[in-house]
Amino acid sequence: MREVEVPVLIVGGSLVGLSTALLLGHHGVRSLAVERHRGTAIHPRAAQINQRTMEIFRTVGIEQIVRQKSGEQFVQDGAIMAVETLAGKELAWFISNLNEGIRDVSPTERVFISQSLLEPLLKARSLELGAELRFGVEMVSFEERAGGVTAVVRDRASGSEQTIHAGFLVAADGAHSRIRERLGIRVRGRGAFSNSVTIYFRGDVTPLLRGRNLSVIYVNNPLLRGFFRFEKPFNTGFLAINMLGDPDKPITDVSTGLTEERALELIRLALGSNDIPITIENIMPWTATAEAAEHFQRGRIFLAGDAAHVMPPNGGFGGNTGVADAHNLAWKLAMVIKGKARPDLLSTYEPERLPVAEFTVEQAYSRYVTRTAPYLGTKGIQPVEDDLNVELGYAYNSAAVIPDGDVAPRLHENPRESRGRPGTRAPHVWLDFKGERISSLDLYGSKFVLMAGPDGVDWPESARRAAERTGADLDIHRVGAAGLNDPGRSFADAHGIAASGAVIVRPDGFVGWRAADAAQASAETVARILSALTCR
Numbered sequence: 001m002r003e004v005e006v007p008v009l010i011v012g013g014s015l016v017g018l019s020t021a022l023l024l025g026h027h028g029v030r031s032l033a034v035e036r037h038r039g040t041a042i043h044p045r046a047a048q049i050n051q052r053t054m055e056i057f058r059t060v061g062i063e064q065i066v067r068q069k070s071g072e073q074f075v076q077d078g079a080i081m082a083v084e085t086l087a088g089k090e091l092a093w094f095i096s097n098l099n100e101g102i103r104d105v106s107p108t109e110r111v112f113i114s115q116s117l118l119e120p121l122l123k124a125r126s127l128e129l130g131a132e133l134r135f136g137v138e139m140v141s142f143e144e145r146a147g148g149v150t151a152v153v154r155d156r157a158s159g160s161e162q163t164i165h166a167g168f169l170v171a172a173d174g175a176h177s178r179i180r181e182r183l184g185i186r187v188r189g190r191g192a193f194s195n196s197v198t199i200y201f202r203g204d205v206t207p208l209l210r211g212r213n214l215s216v217i218y219v220n221n222p223l224l225r226g227f228f229r230f231e232k233p234f235n236t237g238f239l240a241i242n243m244l245g246d247p248d249k250p251i252t253d254v255s256t257g258l259t260e261e262r263a264l265e266l267i268r269l270a271l272g273s274n275d276i277p278i279t280i281e282n283i284m285p286w287t288a289t290a291e292a293a294e295h296f297q298r299g300r301i302f303l304a305g306d307a308a309h310v311m312p313p314n315g316g317f318g319g320n321t322g323v324a325d326a327h328n329l330a331w332k333l334a335m336v337i338k339g340k341a342r343p344d345l346l347s348t349y350e351p352e353r354l355p356v357a358e359f360t361v362e363q364a365y366s367r368y369v370t371r372t373a374p375y376l377g378t379k380g381i382q383p384v385e386d387d388l389n390v391e392l393g394y395a396y397n398s399a400a401v402i403p404d405g406d407v408a409p410r411l412h413e414n415p416r417e418s419r420g421r422p423g424t425r426a427p428h429v430w431l432d433f434k435g436e437r438i439s440s441l442d443l444y445g446s447k448f449v450l451m452a453g454p455d456g457v458d459w460p461e462s463a464r465r466a467a468e469r470t471g472a473d474l475d476i477h478r479v480g481a482a483g484l485n486d487p488g489r490s491f492a493d494a495h496g497i498a499a500s501g502a503v504i505v506r507p508d509g510f511v512g513w514r515a516a517d518a519a520q521a522s523a524e525t526v527a528r529i530l531s532a533l534t535c536r
């Protein structure tokens with residue numbers, strides 16, 4: 001078969017592989033993704049999609065369709081709570097409404113949509129943006145060579161093999177990543193703590209919900225511990241079970257030898273009712289694990305998603321963290337491939353994403369211990385941070401961020417308090433652009449963007465000259481000029497600058513640099529900053 005050349009080869013065409021293909025396509029980079037399975041996910045695993053992921057989807061034009069499909073599949077704004085059984089006693093409410101108290105920080109919302117519905121949307125948009133996706137095709141070997149990676153892929157149906165020459169390889173090949181293994185990259189963390197199962201079933205649970213709007217229902221009783229999720233109209237769902245028996249000395253191997261009869265019994269135990277006819281549809285074993293790879297990059301090969309970090313599902317962080325990896329990596333690959341940044345920019349992927357992944361893994365673990373597995377003990381675990389800080393408040397510290405003075409950003413904080421600090425996600429502010437209400441975030445996503453406060457009159461011209469000099473792709477806006485208005489007069493304050501200051505936002509919507517006022521509004525300074533942010 002003919003050999004193929006492609007800028008980026010992605011191994012794994014599930015949530016993170018597809019997101020990588022989509023985001024590379026958004027940046028105008030051709031990629032080829034190979035996925036061993038014949039199609040996208042058939043089982044819902046990830047479903048809780050956080051605001052950051054929705055913001056990313058908004059940038060690539062699929063926010064609305066994701067919201068629409070999610071509304072068809074799940075009740076939105078549900079609670080995350082714990083019960084003894086679905087029919088029985090309520091034990092705790094962790095979040096009473098998925099979006100309560102967080103709508104001010106983002107133009108979008110948390111939604112529930114299962115991978116089985118989401119992945120086809122990612123696939124369709126990736127194809128529109130020029131990605132090549134091959135299902136039923138697996139990568140069987142790879143070799144890094146000077147200037148690229150050579151891989152052999154095999155069509156599983158025909159057995160025919162093909163050699164792919166790629167500039168870069170993204171390993172989105174899941175928790176048991178062979179690529180990570182082959183590269184000899186070790187993982188560190190808390191290891192595996194349960195052979196869990198997800199039991200997919202049919203059965204009308206409406207009477208047991210008693211009108212409650214519930215997104216995730218933890219079940220904690222002396223016989224089992226896990227969680228339910230139900231889809232509209234509440235006649236399908238799953239029960240994930242992490243342990244059985246005495247909560248102080250639980251049986252953590254739930255999956256070995258689990259029969260359909262026993263699975264049915266467990267569903268009934270968790271429902272607290274024998275009255276509802278239940279059909280078991282499938283039983284999927286998985287390992288509850290909390291660990292991250294020691295490295296996310298080896299030369300031209302990058303780990304993303306579960307290949308780079310695995311965490312228990314408590315908190316709904318795993319898939320979202322993988323999408324954020326893809327988002328961080330895509331613009332860097334694009335700039336390097338297009339010659340707009342030095343390859344050193346790619347070396348900022350690991351220092352930016354690895355600490356965030358480790359923090360998120362620990363946060364998921366803390367939720368697992370406190371919500372499901374107290375027998376593991378709370379000594380030495382991180383305190384549970386507000387979900388919002390985990391989802392939107394993580395910060396980067398790398399060569400692609402220029403801190404204020406010598407103050408490095410904290411690893412995470414409340415996104416309402418970061419206020420444009422370099423290394424944090426640029427805050428959302430409602431603006432008016434040529435008569436249309438937009439979020440400030442809608443201005444980001446493809447290029448660097450210099451945003452000047454309303455009195456920062458010198459910035460646009462300086463920035464224009466700097467972009468010309470450096471060849472950087474830079475959009476330039478001054479609030480209050482050229483049809484961009486700030487009806488709430490909050491832009492400068494939200495970004496921690498005076499009205500004459502400015503921020504430079506990276507293509508991933510993170511603040512790369514900020515100037516408190518106009519003192520540095522020269523072309524020389526902006527050129528120097530743009531060069532630094534692209535590692536030139």
Ligand SMILES: Cc1cc2nc3c(=O)[nH]c(=O)nc-3n(C[C@H](O)[C@H](O)[C@H](O)COP(=O)(O)OP(=O)(O)OC[C@H]3O[C@@H](n4cnc5c(N)ncnc54)[C@H](O)[C@@H]3O)c2cc1C
Pocket residue numbers: 011012013014015016017034035036037045046047048049137138139140172173174175178198240286304305306307313315316317318319320321322
């Ligand atoms: C019960 C449960 C509930 C969860 N809920 C949530 C949630 O609400 N929110 C959330 O964010 N996360 C959640 N997660 C976690 C989330 O499902 C995972 O983090 C996410 O699916 C990981 O996606 P991935 O693409 O990195 O890996 P995977 O989904 O594992 O995909 C890897 C893909 O690579 C393919 N592959 C591997 N090797 C090769 C090869 N050599 N050639 C070709 N293809 C290959 C595999 O076939 C596979 O499709 C949940 C997990 C579980 C178990």
